[in-house]
Amino acid sequence: ESSAKIIDGKSVAKEIREEIAAEILRMKESIGIVPGLAVVLVGDRKDSATYVRNKKKSCEAVGINSYEVRLPEDSSEQEVLKYISDFNDDPSVHGILVQLPLPSHMNEQNVLNAVCIEKDVDGFHPLNIGRLAMRDREPLFVPCTPKGCIELLHRYGVDIKGKRAAVIGRSNIVGMPAALLLQREDATVSIIHSRTKNPEEITREADIVISAVGQPNMVRGSWIKHGSVVIDVGINPVEDAKNPRGYRLVGDVCYEEASKIASAITPVPGGVGPMTIAMLLSNTLISAKRVNNFK
Amino acid sequence: ESSAKIIDGKSVAKEIREEIAAEILRMKESIGIVPGLAVVLVGDRKDSATYVRNKKKSCEAVGINSYEVRLPEDSSEQEVLKYISDFNDDPSVHGILVQLPLPSHMNEQNVLNAVCIEKDVDGFHPLNIGRLAMRDREPLFVPCTPKGCIELLHRYGVDIKGKRAAVIGRSNIVGMPAALLLQREDATVSIIHSRTKNPEEITREADIVISAVGQPNMVRGSWIKHGSVVIDVGINPVEDAKNPRGYRLVGDVCYEEASKIASAITPVPGGVGPMTIAMLLSNTLISAKRVNNFK
Ligand SMILES: NC(=O)C1=CN([C@@H]2O[C@H](COP(=O)(O)OP(=O)(O)OC[C@H]3O[C@@H](n4cnc5c(N)ncnc54)[C@H](OP(=O)(O)O)[C@@H]3O)[C@@H](O)[C@H]2O)C=CC1
Ligand SMILES: NC(=O)C1=CN([C@@H]2O[C@H](COP(=O)(O)OP(=O)(O)OC[C@H]3O[C@@H](n4cnc5c(N)ncnc54)[C@H](OP(=O)(O)O)[C@@H]3O)[C@@H](O)[C@H]2O)C=CC1
Numbered sequence: 221e222s223s224a225k226i227i228d229g230k231s232v233a234k235e236i237r238e239e240i241a242a243e244i245l246r247m248k249e250s251i252g253i254v255p256g257l258a259v260v261l262v263g264d265r266k267d268s269a270t271y272v273r274n275k276k277k278s279c280e281a282v283g284i285n286s287y288e289v290r291l292p293e294d295s296s297e298q299e300v301l302k303y304i305s306d307f308n309d310d311p312s313v314h315g316i317l318v319q320l321p322l323p324s325h326m327n328e329q330n331v332l333n334a335v336c337i338e339k340d341v342d343g344f345h346p347l348n349i350g351r352l353a354m355r356d357r358e359p360l361f362v363p364c365t366p367k368g369c370i371e372l373l374h375r376y377g378v379d380i381k382g383k384r385a386a387v388i389g390r391s392n393i394v395g396m397p398a399a400l401l402l403q404r405e406d407a408t409v410s411i412i413h414s415r416t417k418n419p420e421e422i423t424r425e426a427d428i429v430i431s432a433v434g435q436p437n438m439v440r441g442s443w444i445k446h447g448s449v450v451i452d453v454g455i456n457p458v459e460d461a462k463n464p465r466g467y468r469l470v471g472d473v474c475y476e477e478a479s480k481i482a483s484a485i486t487p488v489p490g491g492v493g494p495m496t497i498a499m500l501l502s503n504t505l506i507s508a509k510r511v512n513n514f515k
Numbered sequence: 516e517s518s519a520k521i522i523d524g525k526s527v528a529k530e531i532r533e534e535i536a537a538e539i540l541r542m543k544e545s546i547g548i549v550p551g552l553a554v555v556l557v558g559d560r561k562d563s564a565t566y567v568r569n570k571k572k573s574c575e576a577v578g579i580n581s582y583e584v585r586l587p588e589d590s591s592e593q594e595v596l597k598y599i600s601d602f603n604d605d606p607s608v609h610g611i612l613v614q615l616p617l618p619s620h621m622n623e624q625n626v627l628n629a630v631c632i633e634k635d636v637d638g639f640h641p642l643n644i645g646r647l648a649m650r651d652r653e654p655l656f657v658p659c660t661p662k663g664c665i666e667l668l669h670r671y672g673v674d675i676k677g678k679r680a681a682v683i684g685r686s687n688i689v690g691m692p693a694a695l696l697l698q699r700e701d702a703t704v705s706i707i708h709s710r711t712k713n714p715e716e717i718t719r720e721a722d723i724v725i726s727a728v729g730q731p732n733m734v735r736g737s738w739i740k741h742g743s744v745v746i747d748v749g750i751n752p753v754e755d756a757k758n759p760r761g762y763r764l765v766g767d768v769c770y771e772e773a774s775k776i777a778s779a780i781t782p783v784p785g786g787v788g789p790m791t792i793a794m795l796l797s798n799t800l801i802s803a804k805r806v807n808n809f810k
Contacts, residue, residue, distance in 0.1 A: 346652060350645030353695070354687050357641060382710045384717075390698065392649050400648070403685065403706060408717065410705040411698060415677045422703065 225376070225484040227451070229368070232375050233494035237282050240501050244283040247505075247514050255508035256285040257315045257341070257500075258307045262300060262326070263293035268319045275317070278497050284504055287313060297326045304334045314507040315341030315500075338511065341503040343367075344393065352400045360510075361503045366398035368495025369430050369451045370405070376484060378428065378449050381406040386426035388412045388419065388439065388472065394432035394453055402428070419443070431472040441477025450478055450485040453492045520671070520779040522746070524663070527670050528789035532577050535796050539578040542800075542809050550803035551580040552610045552636070552795075553602045557595060557621070558588035563614050570612070573792050579799055582608060592621045596629050603631045609802040610636030610795075633806065636798040638662075639688065647695045655805075656798045661693035663790025664725050664746045665700070671779060673723065673744050675700040681721035683707045683714065683734065683767065689727035689748055697723070714738070726767040736772025745773055745780040748787045 248254050257279050261272050272288065279286040289303045300322075307313045316339045322328050337345050343352075343361035351357040373380060385407040389395030395411070403409045407428065412419045423429055423443040431439050432453035444450060454472030471488030479485050486492055509515070543549050552574050556567050567583065574581040584598045595617075602608045611634045617623050632640050638647075638656035646652040668675060680702040684690030690706070698704045702723065707714045715738040718724055726734050727748035739745060749767030766783030774780050781787055804810070 346645030346649055347642045348645065349648050350641030350643065353644050353648050353691060354641055355685070355691070356687075382712050384712075390650070392651075396648060396650070403708075406708070406710040408705065408707060408711040410703065410717075412703060413698075413701070415701040416703040417677050417679075422705075 224450075224479040224482040226479075227372050227376055227449075227484050227486045227491060229372060229486055229491040230494045232372060233368075233498040235375075236371070236495075236498040237278070237501065240498075240505055241282040243505055243509075247509065247512075248283070251512060251514055253508065253512055253514070254283060254285055255315075255504045256287060256310075256313045257317065257504045258287040258289070258310075258313045259317045259319060260289050260291070260300060260303055260307075261319045262291045262295055263323050265321075268321075272319055275497065275500065278501060279504075282501055284501060285312065293323050295323075297330065300326065300331055301334050304331070308334075308336045308339060311511075313339065314511060315339055315504040317342060317500075339507060341500060341507060343397070343503065349392070349397065349400075352397060352404070361506070362401065362499075363393060363397045364499035364503065365394050365432075365453060365492065365496045366401050366430075367499045367502075368492055369398055369453065370401050371499065372451060372486065372492070372495060373428065373449065376449075378484070380428065383407050383427040384425055385409045385428040385430070386412055386423045387430045387432070388423065389432035389434075389453075391432060395430075398430050398432065398453075402430070429473075433472045435472055436470045437472070437474040439473040439478065441474060441481050444478050444481045446481055447483040448481075450482045451492060452486050452488050455488060455493060519745075519774040519777040521774075522667050522671055522744075522779050522781045522786060524667060524781055524786040525789045527667060528663075528793040530670075531666070531790075531793045532573070532796065535793075535800055536577040538800060538804075542804065542807075543578070546807060546809055548803065548807055548809070549578060549580055550610075550799045551582060551605075551608045552612065552799045553582040553584070553605075553608045554612045554614060555584050555586070555595060555598055555602075556614045557586045557590055558618050560616075563616075567614055570792065570795065573796060574799075577796055579796060580607065588618050590618075592625065595621065595626055599626070599629045603629075603634060606806075608634065609806060610634055610799040612637060612795075634802060636795060636802060638692070638798065644687070644692065644695075647692060647699070656801070657696065657794075658688060658692045659794035659798065660689050660727075660748060660787065660791045661696050661725075662794045662797075663787055664693055664748065665696050666794065667746060667781065667787070667790060668723065668744065671744075673779070675702050675723065678702050678722040679720055680704045680723040680725070681707055681718045682725045682727070683718065684727035684729075684748075686727060690725075693725050693727065693748075697725070724768075728767045730767055731765045732767070732769040734768040734773065736769060736776050739773050739776045741776055742778045743776075745777045746787060747781050747783050750783060750788060 343363040351359040387399040420443040436456040452471035452473040457467040460468040638658040646654040682694040718738040731751040747766035747768040752762040755763040
């Protein structure tokens with residue numbers, strides 16, 4: 221008796237990857253250029269290695285060249301900066317990702333700031349965030365996860381203009397840029413965070429809810445306004461003895477409850493998750509098109 | 516029977532100018548350096564000339580050296596850029612202002628972007644706005660008018676953390692940075708603009724209201740929650756036959772009504788207005804201290 225339409229991020233992401241692959245083919249055939257994404261991985265964290273491997277596979281599947289540098293845990297910041305500088309200068313590289321976290325002896329901000337803004341496909345550079353915040357300015361890249369959230373709203377025909385939106389969470393990589401994006405599309409945005417006293421009341425007024433908190437099942441059915449659209453960014457492991465891994469992944473939103481009240485909702489997994497990497501591919505293509513002035 | 520405390524921006528601004536003058540004296544006596552502010556004025560608009568004259572007088576009153584370049588209306592963008600570049604290189608200049616609007620044959624963004632970020636005492640550079648938006652980053656300068664609003668809240672002992680705030684207006688120079696500043700201080704912020712459907716409802720939920728719209732008396736008493744604090748940035752001329760000039764200035768907020776319901780409110784004039792220029796002096800001092808590493 222769940223009434224909400226399920227926003228199927230997995231299938232939308234597939235659709236987008238197909239569109240990207242077609243564009244890349246068109247570019248290749250018309251100007252002989254293929255987009256390239258470089259990833260810098262320092263140390264040997266298993267989870268980071270997995271992420272990098274997945275990005276590589278996704279790149280290959282759409283025809284993006286992927287470049288990879290793996291450096292040992294005890295590399296110096298200097299060495300990492302050297303590789304970034306080489307990628308900055310390399311015209312076949314259109315996007316550069318530094319896989320986080322870096323080893324603790326490195327200054328993360330220094331390293332991230334070394335990526336030139338034209339190749340900052342993550343869109344995290346302050347200059348880019350500033351442009352995102354400002355009227356009449358255009359960011360070079362929109363950060364991938366929030367871009368994926370908005371893209372889901374667009375593809376499901378959700379009106380944003382004039383609607384009330386609640387964004388739960390204000391991190392630099394998800395919540396804050398998601399709020400800026402909704403505002404750029406003329407939503408009236410309220411931003412909820414850990415110091416907010418009545419998150420449920422504010423959320424209950426929203427036509428669109430984007431949650432990026434990291435608290436399993438925090439957003440209950442009673443927080444949701446009838447007919448609203450819910451985008452759940454959270455990916456949170458909870459213990460589950462029945463699962464062979466001993467855990468399963470849930471969102472910030474109590475899906476069972478919320479799906480009875482919302483008009484549309486993203487599942488976890490299979491909602492925003494697959495969109496993030498699709499948007500990374502999209503940003504890399506945008507970068508390659510821009511630098512080659514390919515329309 | 517007005518019950519609200521009047522937030523006296525005029526007297527707070529005076530207090531701040533005195534503090535700034537004392538700091539400048541201390542710096543001069545200890546390292547022999549005096550802050551300098553350069554203003555570039557193009558064309559001969561009367562209002563612009565008046566603003567520039569006032570800034571100059573305010574600088575002199577606190578001991579800031581002021582430099583001025585006046586260029587004819589038909590100057591080229593190149594010439595303006597040349598002066599900005601000279602000021603960028605001049606170590607006795609710690610802040611550079613370009614008086615807007617520029618003649619229509621110039622590209623405003625080009626000209627503003629030419630001011631080096633270390634001397635951008637207006638705080639409007641996108642890199643600066645990006646840092647303002649981001650957690651764990653610090654802007655070099657906070658834009659003057661929103662900084663003045665927050666300073667008034669601080670000096671009147673208004674708690675911000677955990678409070679609900681409504682910012683009406685989202686311009687690059689007032690509304691948007693005011694919202695970012697309130698959020699940095701852990702308010703829960705809702706941003707209202709011309710596409711917002713129910714501005715009065717949202718405003719009525721706020722403990723702190725900052726209005727920067729430019730619509731005389733738009734915010735009625737019925738929009739205000741009992742006991743809230745109201746900061747009215749609007750400066751709007753309305754016809755007034757009794758006034759020798761034929762008009763008088765009013766805010767965005769209907770003062771007569773709101774002052775009966777709010778716990779504290781800024782008047783117009785005499786509220787935020789005098790704070791803006793005090794914050795410009797403050798930013799210039801901050802710049803001179805920073806570059807000379809003077810604590
Ligand atoms: N789908 C995807 O591809 C991605 C998913 N994620 C997932 O999204 C979630 C958020 O990630 P991220 O933004 O990086 O997390 P952060 O930890 O950086 O930020 C969490 C935000 O939530 C706020 N918050 C924490 N507790 C509460 C609470 N009880 N009530 C209201 N707000 C609260 C914090 O507030 P304050 O600022 O006050 O501390 C903070 O702003 C995680 O589950 C993460 O795994 C993240 C990135 C990509
Ligand atoms: N005290 C001082 O020193 C200063 C005072 N001011 C004064 O502050 C006011 C605002 O200035 P500024 O920010 O530059 O103005 P802008 O015109 O740049 O921005 C006005 C903002 O108000 C919004 N708005 C317009 N009409 C409505 C409405 N009916 N309901 C809700 N929102 C509305 C607009 O929305 P949208 O984005 O959708 O168009 C816009 O975001 C003016 O009166 C100005 O004179 C300004 C600077 C300094």
